[in-house]
Amino acid sequence: MYNRSFFRSQLGQAALASMAAMATFVLLSSQIAVTAPTPVLAAYEQVEIA
Numbered sequence: 001m002y003n004r005s006f007f008r009s010q011l012g013q014a015a016l017a018s019m020a021a022m023a024t025f026v027l028l029s030s031q032i033a034v035t036a037p038t039p040v041l042a043a044y045e046q047v048e049i050a
Contacts, residue, residue, distance in 0.1 A: 006012040 002012070002015075007016060
């Protein structure tokens with residue numbers, strides 16, 4: 001399905017750009033450190049209204 005002629009077309013180049021953007025997003029998002037919530041927010045009790 002994907003051969004050299006496909007990647008030379010405008011659609012193929014857009015597909016390559018999309019794959020590169022997704023790979024970059026995954027690499028950058030894995031670098032973000034997840035921090036724990038602050039103790040004040042963690043101790044807050046949530047009340048639901050029925």
